[in-house]
Amino acid sequence: MAHPLRLLVTILLLTSTPTKANVVCETASNTEKVVVAGGSLTEIMYFLGLQQKIVALDVTSSYPKEAKKLPSIGYVRALSTEGVLSLDPTLVIGENDMGPENVVEQIKRTNIDLRIIPETHSAEGIKSKVLCLGTIFDLNDKTKKKVNDELIPLIDDLEEIQKKNEKLKKRILLILSMQGTSPVVAGLGTAGDGFIKMTGASNVITEFEGWKPVSPESLILSNPDYILITSRGMRSFKSIDELVKQPALSLTNAAKNRNVIDINGMAMLGFGPRGILTALEVARRIYGKDS
Secondary structure (H helix, E strand, C coil): CCCHHHHHHHHHHHHCCCCCCCCCCCCCCCCCCEEEECHHHHHHHHHCCCHHHEEEECCCCCCCHHHHHCCECCCCCCCCHHHHHCCCCCEEEECCCCCCHHHHHHHHCCCCEEEECCCCCCHHHHHHHHHHHHHHCCCHHHHHHHHHHHHHHHHHHHHHHHHHCCCCCCEEEEEEEEECCEEEEECECCHHHHHHHHCCCEECCCCCECEEECCHHHHHHHCCCEEEEEHHHHCCCCCHHHHHCCCCCCCCHHHHCCCEEEECHHHHHCCCCHHHHHHHHHHHHHHCCCC
């Protein structure tokens, strides 16, 4: 006998008429029950004071801490149609990696308003994402004020640091995690690459796109000035001393000078509002507080 929830979902998919596609950043007609798929979007919801509208969110939504108390729909890239539809949401907002694709398509076939929010890995991209949600929830004036008061000053400071150091950019290696003895690092086009550029530095990895493990030989040749590592990646080591002694890193300038910065992965790679402040803190550390 078919599971009741699965049967209900099947009926919904068979009987629903797909809604007319909404412009992503236009005001939604009903925002009373919102499902959020993506940590940066949850962060923005709290930033705008909209947390009371959230009925469930995905497991990457770990900030702020209160968000962890809400029901979970699973991992943003591995959602189930049943899990989302069982909550009877009036609006679903997701990051652009929300998936799998067949689940997204099934949700689109229902009468649920689904918005996949555009993402650009930059400070301007974060600002645009905040303004987009402000429009969806019909909070344009409040959102613009929050952006102008709290984000624009940080973006201006970042841009000033970028201009000052344009000709003397620090070279950064960003480590996500360890795969055996090989670091998995940020290549071109990744969120990590975008974060490095936000700080006014350059990514030492230029020969590939995506996240990949690299050999000791490649890292010695790339010779970064600084190593950024996620807190999750840092758990592979007892201390920075142990990290810089790794064969893949020990001969780099970053390791020799112990220029290692341990950062919360979501703060660095989530591209929510706190990502701008995180980038500014890193920029001031690598270029000096007076930069």
